[in-house]
Amino acid sequence: MKLNEFPDDIRHYLIPEPSGTMFYRCLGCRGEFAIDHLLYTCPSCGGILMLYHQPTGKAKDINGALWRKIFDYRGMLNFNPLKGIFRYYEFIAPIIPLEAILYLGEAHTPVVMANKNLESATGGPFYFKYEGLNPSLSFKDRGMACALSFLTYLAKNKNIKDLLTICASTGDTSASGALYSAYLTGLIKSAVLLPKGKVTPQQLSQPLGSGATVLEVPGVFDDCMKVVEELSENYNVALLNSKNSWRILGQESYSFEIAQDFDYQVADKVIFVPIGNAGNITAIISGFLKFLKANVIPELPKIIGVQSDHADPVYRYYLEDDPSRRRFEPVTVKPSVAQAAMIGNPVSMPRVIDLVGEYNLAAGQERIFFVSVTEQEIMDAMIIANKNGHIACTQGGESMAGFMKAIEGGLVSKGEIGILAATAHTLKFSSFQDMYLANRFPPEFQVKPRKAYRNTPISVQPKGLRKLPQAGKPLQGKDLDLFIKASAAEIARILDLKKR
Numbered sequence: 001m002k003l004n005e006f007p008d009d010i011r012h013y014l015i016p017e018p019s020g021t022m023f024y025r026c027l028g029c030r031g032e033f034a035i036d037h038l039l040y041t042c043p044s045c046g047g048i049l050m051l052y053h054q055p056t057g058k059a060k061d062i063n064g065a066l067w068r069k070i071f072d073y074r075g076m077l078n079f080n081p082l083k084g085i086f087r088y089y090e091f092i093a094p095i096i097p098l099e100a101i102l103y104l105g106e107a108h109t110p111v112v113m114a115n116k117n118l119e120s121a122t123g124g125p126f127y128f129k130y131e132g133l134n135p136s137l138s139f140k141d142r143g144m145a146c147a148l149s150f151l152t153y154l155a156k157n158k159n160i161k162d163l164l165t166i167c168a169s170t171g172d173t174s175a176s177g178a179l180y181s182a183y184l185t186g187l188i189k190s191a192v193l194l195p196k197g198k199v200t201p202q203q204l205s206q207p208l209g210s211g212a213t214v215l216e217v218p219g220v221f222d223d224c225m226k227v228v229e230e231l232s233e234n235y236n237v238a239l240l241n242s243k244n245s246w247r248i249l250g251q252e253s254y255s256f257e258i259a260q261d262f263d264y265q266v267a268d269k270v271i272f273v274p275i276g277n278a279g280n281i282t283a284i285i286s287g288f289l290k291f292l293k294a295n296v297i298p299e300l301p302k303i304i305g306v307q308s309d310h311a312d313p314v315y316r317y318y319l320e321d322d323p324s325r326r327r328f329e330p331v332t333v334k335p336s337v338a339q340a341a342m343i344g345n346p347v348s349m350p351r352v353i354d355l356v357g358e359y360n361l362a363a364g365q366e367r368i369f370f371v372s373v374t375e376q377e378i379m380d381a382m383i384i385a386n387k388n389g390h391i392a393c394t395q396g397g398e399s400m401a402g403f404m405k406a407i408e409g410g411l412v413s414k415g416e417i418g419i420l421a422a423t424a425h426t427l428k429f430s431s432f433q434d435m436y437l438a439n440r441f442p443p444e445f446q447v448k449p450r451k452a453y454r455n456t457p458i459s460v461q462p463k464g465l466r467k468l469p470q471a472g473k474p475l476q477g478k479d480l481d482l483f484i485k486a487s488a489a490e491i492a493r494i495l496d497l498k499k500r
């Protein structure tokens with residue numbers, strides 16, 4: 001819809017102007033720093049940073065009802081920079097000029113309701129939010145859209161050329177970082193570090209196709225992360241891991257969308273999210289808090305973080321009920337099908353600790369919980385979900401296994417509705433699904449495929465034929481007729497079809 005066709009009272013709010021100031025704040029020493037340099041850690045104490053916005057001008061006086069109206073109308077606006085995460089511009093990074101905004105088709109992913117079959121299998125009603133429908137097939141695109149928009153702005157502003165982006169990845173950060181950097185070819189080059197043999201073939205092919213330099217490093221993700229931290233502290237590179245707080249801001253759009261998808265009523269919703277480096281749960285908590293503070297939503301949803309028992313340091317931290325006695329201990333990860341979340345020392349842990357406290361305080365009760373699930377439960381959930389019409393990846397299976405665990409443990413009550421993150425597209429992780437369906441899971445994953453779910457291709461071998469068609473050598477005439485009849489008969493036998 002064209003701008004002049006919107007109602008008068010809303011029109012001049014639709015296209016925002018940069019306003020206010022943004023700054024980094026250290027979660028360790030609470031020091032504040034200007035955003036005219038890219039910072040990943042606190043220059044004075046090395047602590048983890050978060051970004052904050054100090055609004056000025058007309059954005060300060062907008063009430064909850066008006067915000068809701070602005071976002072709902074913006075959904076109809078035909079204006080590229082505001083089509084993705086920046087529909088919520090004022091709540092993400094309202095200092096980035098609209099010309100610097102990068103939009104590659106990310107965000108506004110659908111929420112798809114589970115059918116009755118799946119509802120009874122899990123024990124309650126729920127939706128999957130399909131993050132696998134983002135351009136690089138995971139939610140990481142939300143964060144990259146923000147980080148690369150800011151980089152574009154910074155590069156133009158400071159006349160920086162030959163920028164090199166770099167990241168460590170369990171597969172999806174690199175796919176996304178490489179894709180967004182590739183769009184900025186000429187301004188930006190990218191390099192990605194992957195733990196050798198620990199990403200799926202599809203995830204490996206993504207950054208290669210985007211033209212990134214792909215570096216395979218020995219060890220697991222936690223090792224890669226240490227190397228990339230060393231690089232970003234000592235060399236002139238732009239780090240794209242979620243240590244980069246601009247990524248967190250972009251990923252907050254996930255919460256804003258859930259609010260909007262449910263007409264800003266989320267008190268009865270329970271958000272399930274798999275935790276790896278803990279960037280996403282940080283963003284989700286922070287996003288809902290921002291909407292609450294601005295009265296865009298009247299109440300906060302419940303949030304449940306899910307981890308595999310092969311990589312569950314966050315879950316373990318919160319096992320201790322008394323906050324003053326909690327101690328964070330990194331864990332040594334074991335092989336996990338939820339490979340994108342196979343992280344033993346999450347970078348965003350200080351952010352989680354800070355925000356969980358703030359969230360529960362704002363809610364006036366405990367509203368964030370953590371559950372741990374087994375590899376078996378994750379795989380069974382992925383298989384059952386997809387047999388019921390979904391496109392869940394292994395981490396989506398992890399969300400669903402967490403939903404079932406939470407119902408079992410009384411963390412979800414009657415009347416509450418689950419919103420489960422299906423964080424990537426099922427095809428990125430189809431190798432795990434294939435191993436399950438063909439009953440050839442390596443023992444270290446501790447997954448025993450259920451016999452009833454086995455599914456492998458059946459080779460059709462029509463009987464009594466002298467000639468079979470081959471590529472480049474089609475059959476003709478009588479031979480073709482015989483082939484069609486014999487194949488159809490064989491398939492009818494396999495499928496046990498009745499004659500009409």
Ligand SMILES: *Cc1c(COP(=O)(O)O)cnc(C)c1O
Pocket residue numbers: 138139140172173242274275276277278279280281340341393395423424
């Ligand atoms: C990155 C990722 C996760 C984990 O998110 P964090 O922000 O690292 O906690 C989960 N699932 C998928 C598919 C991912 O790519």
Ligand SMILES: [Zn+2]
Pocket residue numbers: 026027028029030031042043044045046047
């Ligand atoms: Zn500090």
